[in-house]
Amino acid sequence: DAGITxxxxxxxxxxxxxxxxxxxxxENHRYMYWYRQDPGHGLRLIHYSYGVKxxxxxxxxxxxxxxxxxxxxxxxxxESATSSQTSVYFCAISEEGQSTTYNEQFFGPGxxxxxx
Amino acid sequence: xxSVTQLGSHVSVSEGALVLLRCNYSSxxxxxxxxxxxxxxxxxxxLLKYTTGATLVKGINGxxxxxxxxxxxxxxxxxxxxxxxxxxxxxxxxxxxxxxxFGSGTRLSIRP
Numbered sequence: 633d634a635g636i637t638x639x640x641x642x643x644x645x646x647x648x649x650x651x652x653x654x655x656x657x658x659e660n661h662r663y664m665y666w667y668r669q670d671p672g673h674g675l676r677l678i679h680y681s682y683g684v685k686x687x688x689x690x691x692x693x694x695x696x697x698x699x700x701x702x703x704x705x706x707x708x709x710x711e712s713a714t715s716s717q718t719s720v721y722f723c724a725i726s727e728e729g730q731s732t733t734y735n736e737q738f739f740g741p742g743x744x745x746x747x748x
Numbered sequence: 749x750x751s752v753t754q755l756g757s758h759v760s761v762s763e764g765a766l767v768l769l770r771c772n773y774s775s776x777x778x779x780x781x782x783x784x785x786x787x788x789x790x791x792x793x794x795l796l797k798y799t800t801g802a803t804l805v806k807g808i809n810g811x812x813x814x815x816x817x818x819x820x821x822x823x824x825x826x827x828x829x830x831x832x833x834x835x836x837x838x839x840x841x842x843x844x845x846x847x848x849x850f851g852s853g854t855r856l857s858i859r860p
Contacts, residue, residue, distance in 0.1 A: 636791075665847075672757070674838060674852040675792070690847075722791055736782060737848055739791035 635659055636740040638723050644746045651710040651741050655723030657703075663719040663726045665737065666690075666698060668719040675722065681706055713747045720744050750843045754851035760790070762859045767811075767826040769854050771803045771839030774820060780842035781822045783813055784850075785837045793836070798822065834858045 635658030645651050655664060663682055667675040667690075677690030679698040687698050695717060697709045710717055723740040755770040773779055780799050784792040803815040809832075813824045822839060831833025839851040 672852055674823050674850040676850075677847065680847065693806070724792075736797055737792075739784075741791045742789075 636723060636725060636738060638721075638740040638743050640740065640743060644748065645713055646748050647714055648712050651713050651745065652745075653721055653723075653745070655706045655708070657696045657725050659725060659727075659738070660703060661725040661727045661738075662703075663728060665701065665710045665724040666696070666706065666723075666725075667722045667724065668692065668717075669722060669742075670719050676728075678708065678721075698727045708724060713745075715747050718745060718747045750779070750841045750849050752839050752841050752849055754839050754854050755839075756854055757852065758857065759854045759858040760763040760859060761829050763831055764828050767824070767829045767833065767856065769824040769837050769839075769856065771813075771822045771824065771851060773822060773839070773841045775841055781815060782815075782840040782842075782848065783807065783811070783822075783824050784803050784838045784840060785809075785835050786838065786853075792838065795824070829856075831858050831860070836844055 637656045639654045665680040666678040669675050676692045678696050679690055681700040682685045699707045721743045724737040726737045749795045751774045782797045783795040785795050795811050796805045798815045799807045806812045810843045811826045813822050817821050836853050836855045838853050840848045843849050
């Protein structure tokens, strides 16, 4: 299994509070991603990173920010959590290259976030 | 623009029966296609992928998928379902800059 951990694995918080989720990898992959998973929507990309300090928005980025100060860590922050952000959050990593062994994404175990 | 459509949010088959999960894609460039599986309370795991070459791709756990360009399809099959196959399955297409677009998922149930 790819070395990807997420913390915390479960969190319950209240509306309006800030929340930070952490993704840590030991694979030295360049790309890192944050997704949210909701019933009927599959996985939707929130933000991704293509290198240290290099990040970009995904399709559902409103209300979220990210930071990547080291290759191995990618943080997702909800500045002021809302009930609509109750979801399961997955981190993923990938590497890019010409070989067809690249291009797939490896996923962490997920963080279940409940915003009351 | 790339997109993925999975037909059927829930599929139920009997143990030992054929599994067929449908996926159609749209892509303006030759696609990279993936099937991922998610077991309860776990992350996604790659089942198989198509990049180039042979259009019939074999994956883990006896699953395979066939890339049909003329039909823009990448359906997932397994000849004989096992109880342990019960999970959610996601079809996905590579977009660009390493971004992947996922379908909405198909939950597979296995009847004893």
